[in-house]
Amino acid sequence: MLSREVVSAKVLSEKVARGLTWKGIAAELGSGSDLLYTAALLGQSVLTVEEAAKAAEILGLTEEEARWLTLSPERGAAAIMPPTDPLIYRFYELIQNYGTTWKALIEEEFGDGIMSAIDFNMSIEREADPKGDRVKIAMSGKFLPFKRF
Incomplete structure (x- = not known):
């Protein structure tokens, strides 16, 4: 099936x-x-x-x-938490260590809300470095303020 x-x-x-x-x-x-x-x-x-x-x-x-391939997926359904793959785990680790900092700085700049993962752009590039190439990830998501009701 x-x-x-x-x-x-x-x-x-x-x-x-x-x-x-x-x-x-x-x-x-x-x-x-x-x-x-x-x-x-x-x-x-x-x-x-x-x-x-x-x-x-x-x-x-x-x-x-x-x-x-044209059907809406169950995004993240196969994800194991916490992730066990070392590369994916490092992203989880970044969120554990810096998530509250990112949240505080975003809220200070934009107010109470979230960065969209739907209206979102991302790029991944190799950045040359004499100490070893670096991974450069840039993310840009639309800010969505929480609605007051």
């Missing part, structure tokens, strides 16, 4: 078997970011019908498997 998880596992298997990269796949899918397309192919976002059809061509997916 097909599910979002089964399709994502096949996507990953085909990516490896065909020697593809996420950035390479993204470049062929359309004008969206490699972050968007990777998230969708891993089951955490959605593709348009056209993008899903293109993904099916690139990765050898069936029409039914491609349709799964």
Whole structure:
């Protein structure tokens, strides 16, 4: 029986078997970011019908498997908390150590509210450094004030 998880596992298997990269796949899918397309192919976002059809061509997916890529996902459903993967755990650690600081500084600047993860942009870049390359992640989300009622 097909599910979002089964399709994502096949996507990953085909990516490896065909020697593809996420950035390479993204470049062929359309004008969206490699972050968007990777998230969708891993089951955490959605593709348009056209993008899903293109993904099916690139990765050898069936029409039914491609349709799964167009359905709204259960975001974060497969997440283990706390995360056990070392790289993902470091993000969790950042939130544990700096979450209250980020919250205080954002609220001081913007007021009582949140940064949207829906109206959101993100980029990941390699930053050269003589001590070892660094990972640079930039996030930009719309500020949404809490409504008073």
